Amino acid sequence: MTPQRADEPHPDVxxxxxxxxxxxxxxxxxxxxEDARGMFEKLRSGEPVVDLESVxxxxxxxxxxxxxxxxxxxxTDGEERPLVLYFHGGGWVVGSVDTHDDTCRKFADETGYPVVSVDYGLAPEYPFPEGLLDCYAALEWAAEAETAAELRADPDRxxxxxxxxxxNLAAATALLARDRGGPDVAYQVLLYPVTGDPRPTDAFEENAEGYFLSAADSSWFERHYFARDVDRGNVYALPRRAHDLSDLPPATVVTAGxxxxRDDGAAYAERLEEAGVPVSYHNYEDMIHGFxxxxxxxxxxxxAHEAYARVAADLESALE
Incomplete structure (x- = not known):
């Protein structure tokens, strides 16, 4: 896969x-x-734009x-709907259920599925693998029969x-579940994910600054997430390092020009396809990280609204 970028960002962007x-x-x-967390909360928090039955x-x-x-x-009506576990972005250091409240409301509204947003532990207080283990615990909880009954969700979806x-955490949780013989995961939605080392890619160089997430920001996040250099080689920290990606759940991978x-996400989508995993890949050439x-x-x-609809369509096609 060779994703491209447009000549210029979209006018809205x-x-x-x-x-x-x-x-x-x-x-x-x-x-x-603390500065970064405060800035991100201010940038992303606001009044809800989608009303749901309950939050x-x-x-x-x-x-x-x-x-x-x-x-x-x-x-939505009916029993045993698919259930979405959502892990917010923020470089493993910033972000919360509040910063991604609109995202999860929109996701639930577009799909008709219940969504559970997980406030995993953030670095540097909780470096790798602490946040990942929180996410895995959420997966185990979601797979329990009692949880499924309470949320009218299908533990097989x-x-x-x-x-x-x-x-990154969604991909790593799916990989960890496969390797541990843990709960079955029916699908993974990876939105401009971190999957490996993006530094050798064309996208990292051509988008190094001026488009919200910078190369310097990316390095800053990594320094806080990895308390030990050896962890950078761990396949559950950067799933694209895994030798074998077979038998993972089908995936939608979204990137931005x-x-x-961009190229990191595209490379993971390609690796999944090569391993026999069904992949729906969408690159939005005139978008930026975080769109x-x-x-x-x-x-x-x-x-952005069109992208939600596209992801929802992928889920409907795969799960219903």
Missing amino acids: QRFLERYESIEALSFDEGTV EDRAIEGPRGDVPIRVYEPG LVLAGDSAGG FDPL FGMISAPVDVDV
Whole structure:
């Protein structure tokens, strides 16, 4: 797969970039972790744009204690619907269920499936593999018969989804479940995921700065996520390093033309296909990293809404 980028970002995205530059926001690598978290919360949090039947904050048991979750119920009829576990982006360092509230509301509304957003532990307080183990605990919880009955979900149709670092965690959780003989995963949705080392790619060089996520930001996130250099070689940290990707769940992989991670995601989609895993790959040539969050004012991008519909169609085709 050789994904391309357009000559220029989409006009809506260009307006976002101009606005982002105008507020003189610190790059992630220019301040402290607390600065970065505060900036990201301010950038991504706002009034909900999609009303659902219910949205409930809860907690489940994890390896270090309680893991907060948020359950989105779209109010669709019928029993045993697919269930989506969503892992938010933010470089494993920033982000929360609040920053991705609109994303999960939209996901539940578009698919008609209940969505569970997982507030996994963030680095540097909880470096690799702590957040991943929280995500795996959420998968085990979702596969329990009691959970399925309560959420009117089908434990045989569990979906792992996430964006950016969350896409990495979704892919890694699927790989870990396969290798541990854990719960079956029916599908994975990987939105501009981190899957390997993106630095040798054309996308990392040509999109190194000026398109929201920069090469410097990416390196800053990695420095906080990996407490030990040896962890960078771990296949559950960067799933594209795995020798064998066979017998993983079918996947939708989404990338963006002006994203330094574009070629990384495309390479993982290609590796999955080569291993015999069904893949639906979509590259949005005029989009940037994070465009799935651009679904409400002041940055409401039509292409982002179209991408949700496309992912929902992939899930419907595969699961129903």
